[in-house]
Amino acid sequence: MSSTNSDSAPQARHPSPCIRRCCLDDTDVCVGCGRTLAEICEWNQASDPRRREICAAAELRRRPMRG
Template sequence: MTAVYRCRGVCAPALPVCGLRPVSEPGRQPSPCVRRCCLNEQQRCLGCGRLLGEILEWAQASDERQRQIVAAAAARLKGSAAPD
């Protein structure tokens, strides 16, 4: 059985944009947070696919780095989709 850890609000205090409102700075990517924060044993959010480090990095990341994070998170989510 896979252990699942509930979000303890780690990203919200550090990242006030975490799913609550879009990033307002021009040229920045909106947060990929879908407000289903739940980290697995690899510290990957089961909602958006980002790793905890990427969640914490988000607010300070450049536009290019945010695009990389979004692409990596999408690939993680796609790879974790198990057939029913």
């Protein structure tokens, strides 16, 4: 008998914004993904809602870089 209960299904984690262009600028922000060094270090332990916050903040930081 298989269970279809969503409680037993693994939770999908928000994917990393890393694009493998890792290089920190003078303010410790990755020029590839826009995350701060602290956010990069926090990523693996971060909850899914926190990961979404990090990604939103990183996107805002990357916009001026694209200009």
